[in-house]
């Protein structure tokens with residue numbers, strides 16, 4: 185490592201507290217200082233490159249330093265960088281909203297903006313609760329799936345169910361109920377879990393404002409996947425019991441599951457759809473919550489009736505972020521991304537077969553551009569995820585396993601050769617564990 189990078193890392197550790205990290209780990213595990221990036225490659229200060237196998241926490245859809253997105257942001261920089269979004273508007277956000285409403289499942293026709301996924305989840309929860317309250321009903325509970333993840337702010341954490349993140353805060357979270365999640369991708373599991381859901385809604389439906397789900401893939405919950413039928417059945421049941429359905433597509437939206445939005449595969453329209461992560465291609469923070477005319481109308485009245493949704497974030501609707509999002513949608517259109525990704529998805533599927541033969545592999549799963557390999561036989565103390573991370577990093581691949589689950593969420597521009605490199609490295613890493 186260069187002298188400069190070493191100095192910089194020391195200064196980093198002196199001043200910075202990193203996200204989702206036990207900082208003491210960095211006594212032994214070096215921070216990686218990245219100097220530049222292009223396409224799927226991250227470059228450090230020592231002339232090493234790493235293939236970004238996780239799209240830098242799932243946000244980078246079209247590679248790093250993408251010329252097209254970059255040029256659009258540069259133009260906007262000298263035109264309008266930001267403006268207060270209460271009482272004011274601008275062209276990039278109007279264009280973006282028109283486009284999103286056109287692309288989204290039918291009925292989603294109003295856009296409310298924020299700047300990160302957790303805030304978007306908070307917005308959907310608050311809007312749902314207030315919708316019922318504005319209608320004269322108090323429904324104090326939210327329903328979510330076991331093993332779900334919806335973000336880290338207190339409301340979003342409360343509807344999540346990843347104990348590692350949530351348990352510390354059990355005394356101070358909001359009222360939630362968890363229902364059984366489908367445990368695999370079979371139709372039978374989808375039906376079984378939907379039966380459980382109906383039992384719960386029959387009993388407690390009128391106490392529940394909304395049911396929030398990550399359609400098809402529970403990403404932070406170890407990339408657990410389930411059949412679209414569950415989403416279809418959940419939609420029917422929510423409608424039957426007057427409970428809103430919130431589709432948290434923060435991670436799965438924008439083509440991750442093979443379709444533009446995961447809900448499409450279930451042919452349903454949720455009452456709220458939350459989008460973030462990939463929306464700007466990894467350039468700038470942005471989030472949008474799409475909802476229906478019905479929800480919008482329940483807040484629409486004379487000011488002194490006090491039914492407005494009085495929620496805001498300082499950076500709401502930032503024009504630079506909106507321009508990046510429009511550029512991302514341009515790429516989807518101009519390069520026929522959803523269709524072209526099908527070839528990449530099929531290629532990955534073929535390569536994944538090999539993993540099933542490894543004795544320490546419990547399950548291999550894939551939904552579109554998300555794939556995961558679950559290992560068996562390791563205790564949390566062994567931290568195999570960390571071992572795999574280090575093994576792959578030393579060979580030029582960035583993987584960041586979730587516990588015993590190694591996953592791939594590459595940028596869509598990844599080539600077959602680069603997929604080979606990522607998956608072959610993962611294969612070697614996993615088989616090297618057998619030999620240990």
Ligand SMILES: *Cc1c(COP(=O)(O)O)cnc(C)c1O
Pocket residue numbers: 300301302303305333334335336398403404432433434435436460461
């Ligand atoms: C990442 C994520 C969030 C939270 O988004 P942030 O921008 O990290 O706050 C919410 N829901 C899901 C499904 C996510 O994957």
